[in-house]
Amino acid sequence: NAGVMQNPRHLVRRRGQEARLRCSPMKGHSHVYWYRQLPEEGLKFMVYLQKENIIDESGMPKERFSAEFPKEGPSILRIQQVVRGDSAAYFCASSPLGYQPQHFGDGTRLSIL
Amino acid sequence: AQTVTQSQPEMSVQEAETVTLSCTYDTSESNYYLFWYKQPPSRQMILVIRQEAYKQQNATENRFSVNFQKAAKSFSLKISDSQLGDTAMYFCAFFLSNTGNQFYFGTGTSLTVIP
Numbered sequence: 001n002a003g004v005m006q007n008p009r010h011l012v013r014r015r016g017q018e019a020r021l022r023c024s025p026m027k028g029h030s031h032v033y034w035y036r037q038l039p040e041e042g043l044k045f046m047v048y049l050q051k052e053n054i055i056d057e058s059g060m061p062k063e064r065f066s067a068e069f070p071k072e073g074p075s076i077l078r079i080q081q082v083v084r085g086d087s088a089a090y091f092c093a094s095s096p097l098g099y100q101p102q103h104f105g106d107g108t109r110l111s112i113l
Numbered sequence: 114a115q116t117v118t119q120s121q122p123e124m125s126v127q128e129a130e131t132v133t134l135s136c137t138y139d140t141s142e143s144n145y146y147l148f149w150y151k152q153p154p155s156r157q158m159i160l161v162i163r164q165e166a167y168k169q170q171n172a173t174e175n176r177f178s179v180n181f182q183k184a185a186k187s188f189s190l191k192i193s194d195s196q197l198g199d200t201a202m203y204f205c206a207f208f209l210s211n212t213g214n215q216f217y218f219g220t221g222t223s224l225t226v227i228p
Contacts, residue, residue, distance in 0.1 A: 033214070033215065035216070040220075041220060041221075042117075042204050042206075042218030042219055042220050042221050043158070043204070043216065043218045044218070045215035045216065045217075048214045048215065055214065056214055056215075059215070089156055091158060093216075098214060099209075099210070099211050099212055099213055099214060101146055101148070101163075101208045101216070102216070104150075104157075104158040106155075106156070106157045106158075107156050107157070107158070109156065
């Protein structure tokens with residue numbers, strides 16, 4: 001049973017470009033969460049999605065960041081016009097139901113040149 | 114709001130010895146989970162151990178055990194017979210039962226096992 005799959009593992013972008021991070025939840029999981037880990041820090045919650053719905057985006061920056069979880073396909077975290085401060089590891093997690101602890105993917109390390 | 118505090122940024126231990134990592138948390142809720150995650154240089158988040166707050170018995174997983182003091186809101190991790198592969202960042206995390214939708218993480222403790 002495959003775990004949470006994130007790709008790419010590493011992503012390099014130049015300032016001003018767009019970054020797209022993908023997450024396929026575990027089989028049978030319809031709840032997806034995104035976390036960000038800045039250097040030397042713990043993971044911080046960004047957004048919680050169910051299929052086609054954003055449930056809680058209280059941790060996501062208001063500008064340049066967006067997330068979706070379409071009916072078909074992976075969840076996408078999109079960062080527009082990236083800046084150096086966006087360099088971080090972005091983790092996706094999933095759960096079969098809401099209000100349950102989540103299983104983590106291996107993360108995407110985003111580097112901004 | 115929930116907060117998790119890890120007051121030891123760095124620790125080291127001799128191989129085969131025992132080390133304890135500290136974690137305290139703050140919440141007004143009574144039903145929750147507590148976790149320890151290990152993050153090696155590969156940056157994966159690996160679940161080490163999990164404790165349900167309603168359980169009085171401390172969780173154990175092979176060489177890893179916890180000392181859960183609910184009244185004191187303390188959740189320390191003990192690693193026995195430390196191995197070189199235990200070298201990693203260790204994060205304490207909190208999750209609310211029934212109403213929670215996110216983990217709250219501490220800032221981590223960097224553990225180095227010395228051969």
